[in-house]
Amino acid sequence: MKILLTNFHNGRGGGHDTYVVSIARGLAARHDVVVGAPKTSRLLQHASAVSDIRALPMEFPAKLKELGRFVGAIRELRALLKRERFDVVHVNGSPDHRLVMLATMFASFKRPYFVFTKHNTIRVKRDFMTKLKARRATHHVIAVSNPAAKLLEGSVYADCGMSVIPNGVDIGFYSPVENALAARKRDALLGAAHAGKLVVGTITGFDWYKGTMDMVAAVAALPDELRKQVVLVVVGTEPNDEQRQAIESLNMSEHLLITGFTEDVRDYIAAFDVGFIVSYAIESISFACREMMSMGRPVLVTRYASLPDNVDDGVDGWVVEPRDTQAMTERLRTMLANRNRLPAMGQSARTKAEREFCNSKFIRETEEVYGRAAA
Structure with missing residues (x-):
């Protein structure tokens, strides 16, 4: 044809x-x-x-x-x-x-x-x-x-x-990175200021309907001793002036890494502990969610459109209601309290990708x- x-x-x-x-x-x-x-x-x-x-x-x-x-x-x-x-x-x-x-x-x-x-x-x-x-x-x-x-x-x-x-998604292109290499990519991204922190990231940027500012607010709501243990990484569209002002007012600048747009997101995903897609409009199923899961990262999603179809709650990710920053904060607490479980959840995400996302x-x-x- x-x-x-x-x-x-x-x-x-x-x-x-x-x-x-x-x-x-x-x-x-x-x-x-x-x-x-x-x-x-x-x-x-x-x-x-x-x-x-x-x-x-x-x-x-x-x-x-x-x-x-x-x-x-x-x-x-x-x-x-x-x-x-x-x-x-x-x-x-x-x-x-x-x-x-x-x-x-x-x-x-x-x-x-x-x-x-x-x-x-x-x-x-x-x-x-x-x-x-x-x-x-x-x-x-x-x-x-x-x-x-x-x-x-x-x-x-x-x-x-x-x-x-x-x-x-191309599960061969988006495949898990060996642990030692992932650690090097993480060190290169975070530097000494964020060493050892829980890395929660997205590759969807700050477009309004992606809900990224909701996750910023969720991290900001953590108690100080927990917030210091988290760094939020956002790859893609950069925040507008209003969003930057909100980030400043929430005192989140030092807990946030904004990378801008990149053609190949794999090095960033490899540095994540957890991914997130917390859209509340327009989104349908999300390539980004499936790419992060294919690379062996559990993903926090909202119960919007087909996003929850990607994830088994508590197995290879978490599901919260759209715009529910309190629930997002609680899931962040869960991640921090159970960091040793995250690699196994990531493996489950990869298994799901091989089975369903190919x-x-x-x-x-x-x-x-x-x-x-x-x-």
Whole structure:
């Protein structure tokens, strides 16, 4: 098959980037795979680095008022679709979905099989354009979690075929690090100021819906003698001015390491004792949670969307209610009192990843959806 995968994000697209590249890499040996993304995107950079994938710079203007760019983008995409005759076009957001629909309306060439992935828990709109995308440019919808699927049931996509295919991770790439090497990475990250502390970390940054500031508040609520034993490490999006002020007011600056964005998070995960994903909006299933568990780290999650599906409470992680900083503080107390149990919980997390999170199942089930195009 000839497959086009698209994503509209400029710069970093987060889990969308991981999702598209994983599928493209997994199918490139058996199919002709093209990835279309903005020239400034991290996705295009990553796709270009894979020899078997064709990466094409492609713009997806989000605003209809950008009429000149919009019309030009439609023309370019229409010419590409006419020339390449893709069997499948897999879109991953509203702007690329809309542009693909407009580029194929009243087309003289055979229209491809359209697949749309619902990545998040944002409510599905019922406006005219969304109805048109569902009717004219959606043959099948992939939901990455059951909560995402429930949002599609009864929506304008209800009459499209639907599959629930949870995200998979590369458990070979995200694999546990030998203890001595992990200790060296921890020493390099923490330095003397935080030596010996419980390292609680996330790779999701400070985006508002990730709830990272809730974990900052949870650590701040510990008694002084316990707070001194914890260091919070946050990899990814840096805090905004308001968040920085809150960190200062909670006297958390000396208990917090902010690393910023990095392309390869494995050295940081290796330095963690425990991971956390405490989202309370938008999140669906979380690549980050599965990556940390795959590297043998127990993870504290909130009971939001499919996050608790990743974790068996008390076995390979912990589950608390969203925004419940008191419960997060209590779990931190538990971790400190039972540090000797954390490596075994991490091993359970790795076992879970090998059993349930492997990329191969995710790729195989996505390819089966594409196979319906040939049928």
